[in-house]
Amino acid sequence: MNSSSVDLDRFVHTLISPLTALQGAVGLLRRSREDEQRSLLLLATIERNIERLRLACDQILNHAQIVDNHVHIELPTLMIGSPHSPPHPVQPATPQRNPVSSRYNGPLVNPNLITQEQNLLLIVAPTSLSANLIMELEVRGHHLIWARDTSEGIDLARHMRPGIIILDPHLDAQASLVGQILNEDPETKMIPLILLHDAPQKPNSDDSWLLEQIEACLHLSCNQHRSLPHILIVEDEPDIAYLIAAQFAGEGYMTTVVSSGAEALRVVRKQQFDLILLDLLLPDIDGFTVLGGLRVQPETQLTPIILLSAINSPADKVRGLQLGADDYITKPFSDVELNARVQAAMRRSEREGGANPSTRLPGNIAIERAISQRIEQRDVPFAVCYCDLDNFKAYNDTYGFLKGDAVIQRTAQILLDAVREFGNPDDFVGHIGGDDFVIITSLDRLETIGQNAITRFDTTAPLFYDREARQRGYISGHDRQGQPTIYPLVSISIIAVSSRLRHPSHPGEVAQRSVEPKKRAKHMPGSVFIVEE
Template sequence: MRALRVQTKVLIVDDDPIVTQLIKDTLGKAGFSVTVLHDPGKALAFAQELRPDIILIDRIMPVMDGCELCRKIRENHHTAHLPILMLTSRSETADVIAGLEAGADDYLCKPFEPLELVARLRALLRRIQQERYTNPLSGLSGNPAVEKEIKERILSGEKFAVLYIDIDNFKSYNDTYGFLQGDEVIKFLAEILVSTVDKKGTPNDFLGHIGGDDFLVITLPQKVEDICHHLITVFDEGIQRFYSKEDWERGYVLTVDRKNREQLFPIISLSIAVVSNEHRKIDSHWVVGEIAAELKKYAKTFPGSIFVKDLRRK
């Protein structure tokens, strides 16, 4: 049995029945599932119920214009994430700016070519999807992309190694220096990950930011040691600038808890767990995650930055 293809749902909010019918016909032929709403006052509630993939909004409408509707959609946490393409007969720069500042993601002036409308919709959907796959702090691919990449590597049957990278004692660092400084450490690690893979990896290597202080690199088994050694060296040398002179020279962070007890926290370091199908078969991304969790737990029993490889053959 063939799997049914899920259609992209488009909600059109426009008071002109002639224009909306033209758009509906055009998008319907292109494979979109289209719903038309002529009353902008009902659009917010309708969007919450329909959950469209994208909304087309006319700029000029009675009672509520397109900019006002855009703002209402962006202010509602159920609909704030929905991409919006604004349609208008006004092409002046001020009108375009007003629509974008109100929350529209893109702008298309009437009259427009049907093929251009379809192309703009697809391009906007691709861009939004890519943004959702990217971690906003590091700029690296996020969890959905990471999972997809691991699955594809497994299906390819080729040899690969996954490096799971975690910052040790990061919570205590955040508690002491604040989350904004913690974010700078995350950005620093992301930057040296990119430069390390550029220098020591291959053009087909993949970098991901799983979330928080957890990162991932997918490379070839023979590249693992060079990448890990270089990454640890650069991180350990560069992390000094994120500490006060006193903490760095002392070699640990000294804090006092709510019960006035002193607590000592080591300088942050890296634990890297290396999972590979070089010596054992891996047939699921879940297995990769389970092995990595086990290895990271083991790596954290050692002081300082370290990488550990899974050398088991079963």
């Protein structure tokens, strides 16, 4: 068969994808004897993929001939994956849009089967929802709570713990930031969050979409927990994506499904994942390119990644492992094998990884290695920024370690965003532990990154507190001697050790040079940025 390597891959993919879906469906069907709805979905998947496989086999047979005692197949590449294949399956009942918009992304049951009365917190302008939609929500028994602005909204969310929060991310200047806080705050992150801007932009479609989202979230809020391990599935074959997601949902995982490489690279910047399953043959970017992109992003440098491919090629396996994949599985695979490989990769990551468990950022081993690499490049000036929070202990003592952990995670994201927007592609962000972080960047980007991180942090910090503390600008507590004292709102100190005048000889020297500036910063009010040269 005369064809390019890409055409061969597509040909194998056309045959193997239905087999993978069939094998996954059979595996799930064995465990779905008491779930009639899932059984019907799986049987439909089997029937659909039998037809796909039959059409592919017909194409092969219709273009096969015997030449010199060999079977020759001359199949036009245009027929590979041609429109003769059956259409994509009907997706599980709830539509999958932006995977960050709603925190429940796994396979869903039909949301019309359930209706629960709930308090709905609406952090939206009253004109954002139609009168018909408001009436329908009230008819269904939902109690609507309106917030005048996002500051009031975040206070109401913490105080009332509504069943669902609906947020317009364009309501005011801090709406997008409030959405991120709601996703991370331990008092609110278990509450399903629906973002209005993800509604379809078609006349009369917003109302039905929002009703479907509300009912789906109500169902899943009773059945899933945010503490579950979270897997990102990057797979453009709808049947295979659904079956993998269904399998791991049944195993006690959360899943998010995206169908393109661009979506994968985008979603990992906004959401943490414990493992990524990455198909190599995607419609927009090949899987190897996506893998490389994931490995240069600080959020996913240490995240276990398993490649899925219909191509059983030793060269592809070697290339994937060299680019940073943790494993390579050839389709079709059994559900038992996939589950075992996922568990092994996650165990290996916990045992070997230097990632901080709270932020998933590179930890101490990776930080020391990154500083050493910069030191060895003597002709390239650099700076190491030590970032830590002031008055954080008082906050932790007052609000508890879970709230404190949310502050740590938000700080990590602020630093990542500042470096991504204003830094170099090879800049480094690490998490030493607790409230201590490290940024490594070039001298020409140093000031911009530091000042931007401070501005973002100071804008965010008041939202960590309750309304009374925000209005006062401080919290009351006791010092180490037990004396009553007042603590300002948490702030950030960034101490940059520059190589411009003195090139360090080892990582310990860099850390030592930061000690005195850190002491000075502790006696300065508010957030500070100091460069030690």
